Amino acid sequence: MPVDYKFLTQEQRDHFLEHGWLKIPNAIKKQYVDEFMRDYWIRIDYDEHDPSTWKEDYVKLPRHRDIPVSEFCPDAYKAICDIVGGEDRLDPVRNTAHGDQFIVNNGSEYWEKHDYPPATATGWHTDNDWYRQFLDSGEIALTIIHLFTDIDLRGGGTYICEDGIKGVCEFFLSHPEGLDPPFPKETYTHVKDCKVFTEMTGKAGDTYITHVYLPHAASKNHTRKPRVIANPHVTLRSPFIFDRPDPADLSLVEQVVLRALGVPRLPAAEYAPQAVRRTYYPRNYTYKGARIQEELERLVAHAKKEGKGEESVDSVYLRGGETLEAFNKRQGLDKPHGPNKFPEGTRSHQQIEVIKRAVDDPVEPM
Structure with a gap:
């Protein structure tokens, strides 16, 4: 039956379809912003008032606590439900709570004096460090960006590449055998030729809801004012369906993919995964x-x-x-590690040059 939009206006729905993202101002309940940030400086072990102690300009912290999404950010949750086609399409366990796994962009003295235009940025990617990726994979339907500090222009806000969705969808469509993370560099080489870049700015408590296939990258913080965000995800019960009998039943997240590919539907006869689906312990x-x-x-x-x-x-x-x-x-911390796991004790991201594929026999389906 047709998707029943209970929260989003037509203007918001059109914006998501055209741009691949939607901003919900003041989405996080203030009590959680305050509670999560209260021990931030203790956790990271820096002196809040002395930037010389900020030893890393870019840091990813673990999660110590989380809150059910509907309680943590009620309006954003309503928008998420509309975008995926209804609350009943959400996975009942995975990613049902959002927490304090902060991503910190402190900047540095160098970047106070130098520019970093998005077209020259490196590290473009779409999130997935825990499952075999097919075009219709529903393990991540949306990447959420929660702001825990105010972020001004040039303040380290995440870069997004709006016209990069098309290339990502085409790449995954061309790989029905599936891709185990991390993805090859060719997945995002088209971004260098894109033209529409946006920097995610806003106030503490704002939330960005972004399509899983919207490429994004870290920017540089030119202000030396700490930028703190979190990037949880939205997981579906089952994969995307690109050939629903009634087009009105297509979710906005599915429509974005079809629009990017320039087709009204994608029949299963024309596209179907050619390998078993697999999930892993999240690499990061x-x-x-x-x-x-x-x-x-x-x-x-x-x-x-x-x-x-x-x-x-x-x-x-x-x-x-x-x-x-x-x-x-x-x-998903109860899952087995995938073929490209980081060595135990690793404290920062590193690129694995040789990407291995998981052995499919034996395997447990998703």
Whole structure:
């Protein structure tokens, strides 16, 4: 039956179809922005007032706590449901809560004095570090960008390439055998010829909802004012369907793909995955997870300094048990590692030059 839009206006729906993203101002409840940021400087172990202590200009932190999406950012959740075609299409477990896995862009003295135009940026990508990618994969339908600090122009806001969606869709369409992460560089070489770039700016509490195939890249922070975001994802119960009998039942996220390919529908007879679907432990959590223990030690030490006990520290890793087990399942941390895992103890992103493919036998379907 046709998608029932309960929140988005026609203007917002048209904007998502044309640009591949939608901004929801003041989406995150202020209490969560404040609570999550309260121990930020303790976790990262920098002096808030001394940029010389900011040893890394770009840092990815682990998640210690999360909140159900409908509670954390109610309006953004309503928009997400509309964009994917209804709440019933959402996975009931994976990515059902958003948390404090911060991505920090501090900038540096060098970038205070030099420019970094988006057309020259490196590292263009679409998110997926935990499943075999097909054009119709529903493991990630949307990438969410939550702002935890104000971000001005040139303040380190994520770059997005609006006219890059077409090339990404065409690339995945040409690989029905599926691609295990990380993807080959050829996936995004077309971005250098694109023309429509946007820098994600806004106020703390704003949320950007972006199509999974919208290429994005880190910009440089020219202001030396810390930029803190989080980028959770939206997972579907099942893959995209590009040939629904009733076109009105196509979700906005499916329509974006069809528009990019220039077709009204994509019958299964013309496109179908030619390999089994696979899911893995998220690669990037290896280097985020390497920071967990030292963050816990700093948080506990700070609590004791204030005359409080360890129980006052809000981290799922100190609670353990069923709480931690459910937390891990929401993030896929209970999955086996894929063929291109980072070595244990890795603390920062690195490129694996030789990309291996997982062995398909034996395999458990998604």
